[in-house]
Amino acid sequence: MSQTQSRSPVLEVRDLITQVATPTGAKTIIDTLSFQLNSQETLCIAGESGSGKSVTALSIMGLLPPSAHITQGEILLEGQNITGLPDREMQKIRGGDIAMIFQEPMTSLNPVMSIGSQLVEAISTHQNVYGRDAETIALKSLDAVRINESKKRMKQYPHELSGGMRQRVMIAMALSCNPKVLIADEPTTALDVTIQAQTLSLMNDLKRDFDTAIILITHDMGVVAEMADNVIVMNQGKIIESQPVKDLFLTPREPYTKDLLAAVPKLGSFKDISPVPKHINEASDPVSPLVEVRDLTVRFDIKGGLLQRPVSRVHAVEKLSFDLYPGETLALVGESGCGKSTIGKSLTNLIPWNGSIKVDGQELAGLSAKEMLPVRRKMQMVFQDPYAALDPRMTVGDLVGEPLIIHGLANGSELQDRVAKLFTQVGLGPEYMDRHPHEFSGGQRQRICIARALSLEPKVIIADESVSALDVSVQAQVLDLLKKIQDELDISFLFISHDMAVVEQVCHRVAVMLLGQIVECGPRDTVFNNPQHPYTKRLLDAVPIADPTIKRKDRKLPTGEVPSPIQKLDYTPIIPELHHIGNGHFVRDVQEYR
Amino acid sequence: MLSHVIRRLFEAMLILLGITIVTYMLLYLFPADPVRQIAGRSATPETVNNIRHQLGLDLPVYEQYWRYLTSLLQGDFGRSYIQKTEVAQLIWSRLPASLLLMVAAISVELFLGLTMGVISAVKRNSSVDNSLMVVSFVGVSAPQFVVGILLLYVFAVQLGWFPIGGYGDAKHLVLPALTLGLLGSGWYARMMRSSMLNVLEQDFIRTARAKGVSKFRVILRHAVPNALLPIIAMIGIDIGIFMSGIVVVESVFGWPGIGQLAWQAIQRVDIPIIMGVTLVAACSIVIGNFLADIIALFVDPRIKLK
Numbered sequence: 036m037s038q039t040q041s042r043s044p045v046l047e048v049r050d051l052i053t054q055v056a057t058p059t060g061a062k063t064i065i066d067t068l069s070f071q072l073n074s075q076e077t078l079c080i081a082g083e084s085g086s087g088k089s090v091t092a093l094s095i096m097g098l099l100p101p102s103a104h105i106t107q108g109e110i111l112l113e114g115q116n117i118t119g120l121p122d123r124e125m126q127k128i129r130g131g132d133i134a135m136i137f138q139e140p141m142t143s144l145n146p147v148m149s150i151g152s153q154l155v156e157a158i159s160t161h162q163n164v165y166g167r168d169a170e171t172i173a174l175k176s177l178d179a180v181r182i183n184e185s186k187k188r189m190k191q192y193p194h195e196l197s198g199g200m201r202q203r204v205m206i207a208m209a210l211s212c213n214p215k216v217l218i219a220d221e222p223t224t225a226l227d228v229t230i231q232a233q234t235l236s237l238m239n240d241l242k243r244d245f246d247t248a249i250i251l252i253t254h255d256m257g258v259v260a261e262m263a264d265n266v267i268v269m270n271q272g273k274i275i276e277s278q279p280v281k282d283l284f285l286t287p288r289e290p291y292t293k294d295l296l297a298a299v300p301k302l303g304s305f306k307d308i309s310p311v312p313k314h315i316n317e318a319s320d321p322v323s324p325l326v327e328v329r330d331l332t333v334r335f336d337i338k339g340g341l342l343q344r345p346v347s348r349v350h351a352v353e354k355l356s357f358d359l360y361p362g363e364t365l366a367l368v369g370e371s372g373c374g375k376s377t378i379g380k381s382l383t384n385l386i387p388w389n390g391s392i393k394v395d396g397q398e399l400a401g402l403s404a405k406e407m408l409p410v411r412r413k414m415q416m417v418f419q420d421p422y423a424a425l426d427p428r429m430t431v432g433d434l435v436g437e438p439l440i441i442h443g444l445a446n447g448s449e450l451q452d453r454v455a456k457l458f459t460q461v462g463l464g465p466e467y468m469d470r471h472p473h474e475f476s477g478g479q480r481q482r483i484c485i486a487r488a489l490s491l492e493p494k495v496i497i498a499d500e501s502v503s504a505l506d507v508s509v510q511a512q513v514l515d516l517l518k519k520i521q522d523e524l525d526i527s528f529l530f531i532s533h534d535m536a537v538v539e540q541v542c543h544r545v546a547v548m549l550l551g552q553i554v555e556c557g558p559r560d561t562v563f564n565n566p567q568h569p570y571t572k573r574l575l576d577a578v579p580i581a582d583p584t585i586k587r588k589d590r591k592l593p594t595g596e597v598p599s600p601i602q603k604l605d606y607t608p609i610i611p612e613l614h615h616i617g618n619g620h621f622v623r624d625v626q627e628y629r
Numbered sequence: 630m631l632s633h634v635i636r637r638l639f640e641a642m643l644i645l646l647g648i649t650i651v652t653y654m655l656l657y658l659f660p661a662d663p664v665r666q667i668a669g670r671s672a673t674p675e676t677v678n679n680i681r682h683q684l685g686l687d688l689p690v691y692e693q694y695w696r697y698l699t700s701l702l703q704g705d706f707g708r709s710y711i712q713k714t715e716v717a718q719l720i721w722s723r724l725p726a727s728l729l730l731m732v733a734a735i736s737v738e739l740f741l742g743l744t745m746g747v748i749s750a751v752k753r754n755s756s757v758d759n760s761l762m763v764v765s766f767v768g769v770s771a772p773q774f775v776v777g778i779l780l781l782y783v784f785a786v787q788l789g790w791f792p793i794g795g796y797g798d799a800k801h802l803v804l805p806a807l808t809l810g811l812l813g814s815g816w817y818a819r820m821m822r823s824s825m826l827n828v829l830e831q832d833f834i835r836t837a838r839a840k841g842v843s844k845f846r847v848i849l850r851h852a853v854p855n856a857l858l859p860i861i862a863m864i865g866i867d868i869g870i871f872m873s874g875i876v877v878v879e880s881v882f883g884w885p886g887i888g889q890l891a892w893q894a895i896q897r898v899d900i901p902i903i904m905g906v907t908l909v910a911a912c913s914i915v916i917g918n919f920l921a922d923i924i925a926l927f928v929d930p931r932i933k934l935k
Contacts, residue, residue, distance in 0.1 A: 096839060098838055130839060143832040143833055143836045146833070147854050148850075148851070156850075157841075157842075192931070205836070
């Protein structure tokens with residue numbers, strides 16, 4: 036710190052207050068925020084949703100929505116105050132001196148403009164170069180972010196590129212004008228973990244090459260540890276704590292920071308909890324599996340051409356087998372497109388599938404919707420987005436009670452009692468029953484979803500990315516709730532997730548999926564401590580570690596894209612055997628893995 | 630691309646066949662008798678029967694239709710009962726006037742409508758937005774014959790800027806094109822406004838702003854092309870509504886197009902002409918939709934033909 040303090044900061048924010056107009060008067064979103072940013076420094080602004088970190092970025096960019104205003108304070112860019120500059124002046128700064136990239140690479144590029152013309156637009160806006168010359172600079176920026184075949188990419192449109200590539204295009208666009216400051220708002224949150232690792236490492240390299248300072252906004256303390264030089268922790272618009280990254284992780288000063296750090300799931304930190312459900316220890320009394328999946332195959336045709344014939348095929352799940360035991364949590368983990376969510380949908384018969392699924396000994400293949408009803412009672416789902424999963428026009432009490440009515444299990448005062456009990460079970464009082472979903476926070480809504488799933492007293496709950504949309508502290512609470520419910524009710528969980536650290540926290544066994552198949556499966560500790568398949572290793576290597584003393588340089592960086600399950604029609608998948616290597620640990624042959 | 634065109638052509642043929650059946654049956658069920666119209670009130674029953682036989686109208690309806698269809702497939706639209714000329718020739722001679730009016734009216738409609746829509750969306754909830762939406766509401770609600778007569782009264786009778794009717798130079802075109810276009814422009818203003826509002830909230834608009842692109846360019850280069858995508862499909866559908874408008878407006882302004890021809894034919898139950906004009910109108914709707922598809926293909930790179 037001492038050597039950087041002698042230089043004047045690139046960006047300085049002094050006592051910034053941003054307010055938004057609401058029907059009940061002005062509401063302060065950013066409350067006297069101050070910080071300094073030096074060149075080649077990465078400042079991470081960390082905090083949970085609603086902490087004001089994105090509004091900070093928009094305030095600096097002058098891109099606040101019309102209802103929000105900076106009411107006090109200064110933003111100094113190289114000593115010059117840029118607050119209150121007319122829009123015409125701010126345009127020169129935006130994209131020129133301060134560039135920004137956003138969370139959603141899938142929607143952040145204009146779908147009807149080619150990559151090239153979007154890059155050229157940024158360049159021509161700020162650098163007074165046009166046509167061929169601007170294209171040359173655009174090509175150079177694409178090369179700088181390591182996009183292969185950059186000439187071809189220039190002519191392509193956003194939908195032809197993967198999410199990771201689009202985010203790299205965004206970075207190329209942001210850096211094409213050599214900005215002094217790059218603001219990155221959750222730049223890797225929407226990306227797969229291996230792509231996230233690549234993108235973060237790229238940003239670190241570019242910071243050096245382009246002599247840029249970075250403000251990185253993130254909720255992920257792992258990303259903070261990996262990227263930051265200095266960290267600001269924000270809550271409710273205020274700076275809670277500001278420290279160099281190592282000090283923050285080693286000696287957090289404020290209780291809020293301590294809680295935040297404690298809630299972060301860390302790989303390898305859950306060894307002390309019994310990794311096996313109680314009955315598996317008792318080898319004398321073998322338990323038969325609750326759910327038996329054998330050779331499950333799900334394929335979707337992609338249609339096209341004159342007669343809408345199939346032109347290619349998505350091999351979502353291929354000849355996949357697993358067992359789920361009573362009281363056990365089995366995690367299915369993998370990157371986007373690996374087929375993990377498809378399995379959840381197959382188990383509840385929501386999509387057509389081939390193979391055999393037995394629940395409690397009953398075969399599901401060929402069951403009619405009516406015959407499926409009692410099976411559904413045994414198997415309930417909890418989805419990712421608690422905001423979309425609850426009908427906004429029903430009270431939450433009705434929502435939780437609805438399954439009981441559908442299955443004809445309760446009505447009248449008995450229904451009320453059972454719903455009240457469910458609310459207590461998930462840590463919400465029965466007094467909340469008459470409210471509507473919009474009155475609850477994300478975490479509370481997910482509790483309501485869990486209560487709804489529990490209402491039928493199921494034996495299995497399929498949790499499809501059920502905590503991914505939640506803040507870490509809330510995430511930890513919901514995970515605790517799931518564990519508590521499992522202890523009380525002996526329910527089995529099929530826990531579908533992309534997040535290795537979360538998976539490690541809850542599961543007894545883990546199955547790592549790649550291209551619709553399991554590549555490795557076994558007890559949690561065995562798989563996490565002694566991964567055998569290169570893909571498992573690759574996934575584990577990519578997870579950002581919430582410990583700033585371990586830097587990415589020391590670890591292997593995953594390369595390449597997430598493989599696609601879309602294949603030509605004549606493709607026959609190779610189904611390699613899983614080999615038992617002892618202790619319930621199964622691994623697929625490694626030779627065929629590229 | 631080619632297979633797509635072939636598929637669309639095949640669909641178009643089926644649609645046109647369906648239209649001939651429905652129109653023919655409707656005309657058959659129509660309570661007016663074409664023979665009476667030709668023969669006049671004082672004609673003897675023999676004359677009436679003679680004419681009926683000559684025109685083949687004494688045959689069962691499916692046979693009449695079959696005759697019509699087979700000659701149609703050979704390119705023969707039949708002969709007008711009243712004017713005794715070839716229907717194809719009549720339509721052909723009047724088509725240019727109608728097409729001219731249509732192109733002019735669509736230009737008016739799109740120019741006014743889209744501009745109003747964009748301005749409304751950009752100035753959302755301002756007094757400009759509110760007044761434009763009131764104007765568009767009036768445009769959507771006012772019947773065309775009222776708008777037409779109003780425009781005629783003000784600009785032709787009172788001010789004398791434009792001729793009262795007829796066909797000739799550009800001056801003749803202005804009032805009918807405005808009458809036809811105003812209704813649609815209200816429609817497009819509302820469609821474009823909501824489409825723009827939707828696009829302006831997208832992430833890529835924020836990206837463009839963050840690049841330092843000027844507000845004006847963000848609207849014209851980023852928002853408008855994306856907002857136009859749903860509108861393009863609308864234009865194809867809209868041609869059908871246009872066709873009905875053309876009948877009214879051409880009559881009000883004495884514009885010698887197929888709309889006027891149709892109007893006269895309906896009054897005299899001149900079945901071959903009604904059939905011919907209906908088919909031409911149907912064709913133009915099919916072609917309009919097809920063109921809209923093709924345009925969408927060029928504007929939206931995400932639509933791909935295999």
